[in-house]
Amino acid sequence: MLQIRIHGRGGQGVVTAAELLSVAAFEQGRHAQAFPSFGSERTGAPVVAFCRIDERPIRLREPILAPDVLLVQDPTLLHQVDVFQGLRSDGYVLINSHRSLGDLGIGELTDRFDKARLITVPATAIALQYLGRPMPNAVMLGGFAALTGFLSIDAVAHAITGKFTGEVAMRNIEGAREAYALVNERLSHRGEIPA
Amino acid sequence: MMKQIEGSEAVAEAVALCRPEVICAYPISPQTHIVEGIGALVKSGALSPCAFINVESEFAAMSVAIGSSATGARTYTATASQGLLLMAEAVYNASGLGLPIVMTVANRAIGAPINIWNDHSDSMSQRDSGWLQLFAESNQEALDIHIQAFKLAEELSMPIMVCMDGFILTHAYERVAMPSQEEVDAFLPPYEPRQVLDPDEPVSIGAMVGPEAFMEVRYLAHAKQTMALERIPEIAAEFEAAFGRKAGGLVRRYRTEDAETIVVALGSVVGTLEEAIDAMRDRDVKIGLLSIRSFRPFPLTAVREALQHAKRVVVLEKAFSVGLGGVVSTDVRLALSGIQLHGYTVVAGLGGRSITKDSLERMLADAVQDKLEPLTFLDLDWGIVNRQLAREASIRKSGPIAENLLRDLGTVQAKAP
Numbered sequence: 001m002l003q004i005r006i007h008g009r010g011g012q013g014v015v016t017a018a019e020l021l022s023v024a025a026f027e028q029g030r031h032a033q034a035f036p037s038f039g040s041e042r043t044g045a046p047v048v049a050f051c052r053i054d055e056r057p058i059r060l061r062e063p064i065l066a067p068d069v070l071l072v073q074d075p076t077l078l079h080q081v082d083v084f085q086g087l088r089s090d091g092y093v094l095i096n097s098h099r100s101l102g103d104l105g106i107g108e109l110t111d112r113f114d115k116a117r118l119i120t121v122p123a124t125a126i127a128l129q130y131l132g133r134p135m136p137n138a139v140m141l142g143g144f145a146a147l148t149g150f151l152s153i154d155a156v157a158h159a160i161t162g163k164f165t166g167e168v169a170m171r172n173i174e175g176a177r178e179a180y181a182l183v184n185e186r187l188s189h190r191g192e193i194p195a
Numbered sequence: 196m197m198k199q200i201e202g203s204e205a206v207a208e209a210v211a212l213c214r215p216e217v218i219c220a221y222p223i224s225p226q227t228h229i230v231e232g233i234g235a236l237v238k239s240g241a242l243s244p245c246a247f248i249n250v251e252s253e254f255a256a257m258s259v260a261i262g263s264s265a266t267g268a269r270t271y272t273a274t275a276s277q278g279l280l281l282m283a284e285a286v287y288n289a290s291g292l293g294l295p296i297v298m299t300v301a302n303r304a305i306g307a308p309i310n311i312w313n314d315h316s317d318s319m320s321q322r323d324s325g326w327l328q329l330f331a332e333s334n335q336e337a338l339d340i341h342i343q344a345f346k347l348a349e350e351l352s353m354p355i356m357v358c359m360d361g362f363i364l365t366h367a368y369e370r371v372a373m374p375s376q377e378e379v380d381a382f383l384p385p386y387e388p389r390q391v392l393d394p395d396e397p398v399s400i401g402a403m404v405g406p407e408a409f410m411e412v413r414y415l416a417h418a419k420q421t422m423a424l425e426r427i428p429e430i431a432a433e434f435e436a437a438f439g440r441k442a443g444g445l446v447r448r449y450r451t452e453d454a455e456t457i458v459v460a461l462g463s464v465v466g467t468l469e470e471a472i473d474a475m476r477d478r479d480v481k482i483g484l485l486s487i488r489s490f491r492p493f494p495l496t497a498v499r500e501a502l503q504h505a506k507r508v509v510v511l512e513k514a515f516s517v518g519l520g521g522v523v524s525t526d527v528r529l530a531l532s533g534i535q536l537h538g539y540t541v542v543a544g545l546g547g548r549s550i551t552k553d554s555l556e557r558m559l560a561d562a563v564q565d566k567l568e569p570l571t572f573l574d575l576d577w578g579i580v581n582r583q584l585a586r587e588a589s590i591r592k593s594g595p596i597a598e599n600l601l602r603d604l605g606t607v608q609a610k611a612p
Binding site: 035044058063 | 197199201362363366367368370371464467469470484549550551554574
């Protein structure tokens, strides 16, 4: 079972992102369960949402305590909330930031994780470019598809069309594809550097 | 048709497939998405004919439901928590009058302290209201039980609460099989009321009944619930034949065959419990689960049959009777009259406290060794409890409890008094 935890702030579409992931997984024939952290969400307040993906029906209904994947939609949370709590040592981390991982100043937080699986993507900048709004959630999912390979970018795009319509859907898909390409490029670039 | 949708949306679509003619509801978390969903279906014309009535309170919601049901309209509403309490007087009237209203309770805690999260305190508070209470384990089952509920309610002319865990189910996206309109129409016949307010054939409904017949009217309500004990499994079997999947029924057993320890629970927590039980079975612990799907009527015989050969029973409850202990446990004990076994009540998940597989396994490991307290509060933070008790013992003006505990936890930054 794959467990994904998404951190962001109220208004950034954190819950929608988890729902989209579950729909994309469903369309790839998997069982999926998405749910919010059930807080009294307010704009700007830290928000968490979860998604489980498995080959068989999912019975577990506890919050995700030991995620395989972390999506951090707002880098200002890194110094406010323990977003890495419970992350598996071989877990994936995608952080929305225009900075590189090294420039984020979170070295001591990420030392115990596999650096090859940690990456940043400027999702807010991409969202501003394609949507004209700082809404990074769908864009991040493109990065997720590239980083983990667990879902295809086409499944993510299809899920977006189920949640949004018309131009909003189209632009979110373009943003997701941009993030997908960018993360793939950064990963391949890393591959050229000897470990 | 398979869909990946929110539990509330699944219930909204399923209720719409049942062709309700009147929907009256007042929004309250975590029920809101359900009535929003049905409201959208009425507005778009997908559900027609149907009157969606915005009311000013939950008391009005149930009052309108009583009125519309009495005119012979298939009637649906939904609520939670304080909303259910506000409509309580009318809740008793609906059952006393024998009106087959179907109501979703998106289970949520009751304040104070104010809390929007899940437990079963709300529907348990209406345990004796005369309504049937069916509990859903998953969103698929919630959807399926609503379709069964209209059929059962109308056959018996009794109202039914379909209880589904707030947020945990209502706000969870899961895969569900959504039946077609033709399938639901074939399963659920049009509503034929036993009593109807009709200007052409005037009757009155709701007579004052004195000591000469009150007990008999009340007994008949009990007799109907007893009949429901037979009809609930039959309707579940008819449903399975028509839709090809199991849902509803009185109880469901999981790995109980040779179980020395059986956990009894209701609602969505049984999924996490199954995971815990599988893990313990892998370690050769003989343990199983009994999910109670019909809480009212309470299936005494089915519960006794399932539990009678166990050595111990652990009743896991998301509510409790303050000053006594378990609510469900009391009923389970009645089902086990004359049978000697160890019985434990575990109160868990109050006000949305997470019930984790690890916590359940730890608690059940104690249970199988009979090291569990007869009344256990799962994952209770004894530190803040004892600090408050010490505070109250040492000073008279110890202040408001909830605020003190939040301050101890660091949630509230306010100064100590």
